[in-house]
Amino acid sequence: MEPWEEHEPEVVKRFMYVNRRPPHGTIYALECLEVVLIAAAFDQDVSMVFLDDGVFQLKRGQDTAAIGMKNFSRTYGALDDYDVEKIYVEKESLEARGLTADDLVIPVEVLTTAALREVMAQQDVVISS
Amino acid sequence: MSKVLHLVNKSPSERNALDSCLRLAQAGHSVLLIEDGVYGALVNTTTAGNIAQRIKEIKFYVLGPDVDARGLGEMPLIEGMGIVDYEGFVDLVTEHHLTQSWL
Amino acid sequence: MAYDYNGTLVEHDEEGYITDISLWSPELALLIAEDENIDMNDDAWEVINFLRNYYEEYQIAPAVRVLTKAIKKKLGADKGNSRYLYEMFPYGPAKQACKIAGLPKPTGCV
Numbered sequence: 001m002e003p004w005e006e007h008e009p010e011v012v013k014r015f016m017y018v019n020r021r022p023p024h025g026t027i028y029a030l031e032c033l034e035v036v037l038i039a040a041a042f043d044q045d046v047s048m049v050f051l052d053d054g055v056f057q058l059k060r061g062q063d064t065a066a067i068g069m070k071n072f073s074r075t076y077g078a079l080d081d082y083d084v085e086k087i088y089v090e091k092e093s094l095e096a097r098g099l100t101a102d103d104l105v106i107p108v109e110v111l112t113t114a115a116l117r118e119v120m121a122q123q124d125v126v127i128s129s
Numbered sequence: 130m131s132k133v134l135h136l137v138n139k140s141p142s143e144r145n146a147l148d149s150c151l152r153l154a155q156a157g158h159s160v161l162l163i164e165d166g167v168y169g170a171l172v173n174t175t176t177a178g179n180i181a182q183r184i185k186e187i188k189f190y191v192l193g194p195d196v197d198a199r200g201l202g203e204m205p206l207i208e209g210m211g212i213v214d215y216e217g218f219v220d221l222v223t224e225h226h227l228t229q230s231w232l
Numbered sequence: 233m234a235y236d237y238n239g240t241l242v243e244h245d246e247e248g249y250i251t252d253i254s255l256w257s258p259e260l261a262l263l264i265a266e267d268e269n270i271d272m273n274d275d276a277w278e279v280i281n282f283l284r285n286y287y288e289e290y291q292i293a294p295a296v297r298v299l300t301k302a303i304k305k306k307l308g309a310d311k312g313n314s315r316y317l318y319e320m321f322p323y324g325p326a327k328q329a330c331k332i333a334g335l336p337k338p339t340g341c342v
Contacts, residue, residue, distance in 0.1 A: 020149065020232075037339045041295050052149055071291060078290040081298045092152075117153050121133055126229040 009043045013124040016047045019054035021129065023073065024064065029057045030072050032129040037075075040082040047086035047123075048079075049116065050108075051093045058089070058104040076106050090116050133158045134225035137166040138232070141176040146231040151179055156186035161213070161221055163192040167199060170206045177207055184209045192218060237263045248331050253287075256334030264332045268323070272332075275311075276320055282306070283333040293335040296326035 017036050023029040032048075040046050050058055062073040079087065087108045094100060094110065101110050111119065120126060135154050141147040147162075147169050154160060160180075162169050169176060170191040180189055190211040196202055206212075213221065222228055234241040235250070237259055244250045248264065261280060265272045272280075282303060286294055294302060296314070304312020311317075317325035326338040 018229075020146075034339060037292070037295075041297065051153075052145060075290050075292045078286075078292050078294065078298070081294065081302050113152055117155050120153060120229070121155055121158075121227075123227060126227060128230045128232045 012043065012045055014045045014047070014122065015039060015125045015127065016049060016120065016123040018049045018051070018120075018126060018128045019057055020052040022053040022056040023059075023062070024067065024069055028129040029054070030070070032127075033072055033075060035127070036079070036084060037082055040079075040084050046084050047088065047119075048084065049088045049090070049120070051090035051116070053097075055089055055093050055097060055099060055104075058106065058108065059099070060103055060105050062105075073105050079106065088116060088119060132225045132227075134221055134228045135160045136228060136230045137162050137169065138164040138230070140165040140168040141179070142168065142174070147176065148179065150231040151183055151187075154183070154187055159188040159190065159221065159225065161190045161192065161218065163195055163218075167191050167195045167201065170196070170210050171201065172205050172207055180207050180210075190217075190221065235260060235263055235267075247337065249337055250334050253334050253336070260334065261332050264334075268328055268332065270321060270328065270332065276329075276332075278307070278311070279303070279317065279320065279325065279329050280333045283329055283335060287333070287335050293330045293333075293338040294326060295338045296324060299326050299329075299338075 017032055019029060019032055021028045036046060036048060057073065058076060059073070062071055064071040087106065088111050089101070089104070089108045091110050091112050101108060133154070135150045135158060137147050137150050137160060139146040143165070147166065150160060168174070169180060170189070171177060184207065188211065189207070189209065190213050191206065193212045193214050196212070233246065234243045242250055242255045242260060243252065248267065250256060250260070262272055265276070270276060283293065283299070286302060300312055300314050300317060303317070321328040330336070330338055
């Protein structure tokens with residue numbers, strides 16, 4: 001087999017990554033994003049959820065230059081290239097923080113708590129950060 | 130139907146992990162409180178009502194060794210709360226199709 | 233470990249990726265390419281520039297599959313295919329080209 005030939009994975013599982021923390025105070029958000037990008041290379045069914053303070057990870061207009069941290073809010077824009085297309089945000093979490101989908105760096109699917117409950121229960125693996 | 134085991138390891142008066150877990154857990158799911166999460170099993174706290182409200186539709190457990198370690202062994206726990214040891218923890222994990230941690 | 237061009241030392245890790253991406257320059261790219269036995273023709277430069285722009289926009293060095301797809305979107309299927317890229321960068325278009333472009337090792341490269 002040549003290196004440029006692709007092969008299909010034998011088993012495809014549904015992996016959901018749950019983000020509940022804001023972006024820069026701890027390393028959780030960045031680590032989760034890196035894990036998602038690596039997992040995406042294995043052709044699994046990957047989704048990301050942002051709820052509670054996790055919705056702040058997607059806030060538009062982040063400028064980290066002065067705190068000397070990587071501005072990984074721009075990396076969420078590459079998720080589509082990595083075929084990670086299911087990005088869910090809990091409506092109640094957005095509203096509780098005075099945000100709307102327009103405040104976010106990428107287009108997302110805004111789900112109510114009730115709808116998110118259903119999506120979560122359908123996963124094979126749920127990974128929290 | 131899928132059965133989910135939710136793990137909560139943060140005190141409900143310090144973090145919102147238990148709140149969020151209860152918001153997103155469905156009827157028929159189970160919740161196991163471990164580590165600092167066991168404080169959530171106490172009665173007469175400001176947060177106890179949140180569990181009591183769901184105890185008819187969600188099965189709640191607490192990890193005994195973590196209760197004892199915190200000197201809570203003699204304290205009354207929310208009625209209907211199951212107590213498991215490490216073996217029971219493993220059984221719970223195997224009985225559910227999915228385990229979700231609320232860190 | 234460091235690259236030395238015109239007396240300037242630029243540190244790199246054990247795989248040859250430079251550790252401070254702000255120290256990259258086109259001259260350094262030529263030096264790294266020589267080490268890697270890569271002919272830096274216009275086509276190769278096109279890929280290097282594409283990668284640098286991608287990093288600038290998304291703060292990430294893309295995995296090979298992602299790079300291929302992104303190039304296809306921007307430059308067409310003639311260039312956005314693995315075969316074309318592997319012929320230019322035989323040890324992996326993302327890995328080798330990222331090194332020459334002064335970027336970190338690609339994320340999601342297995």
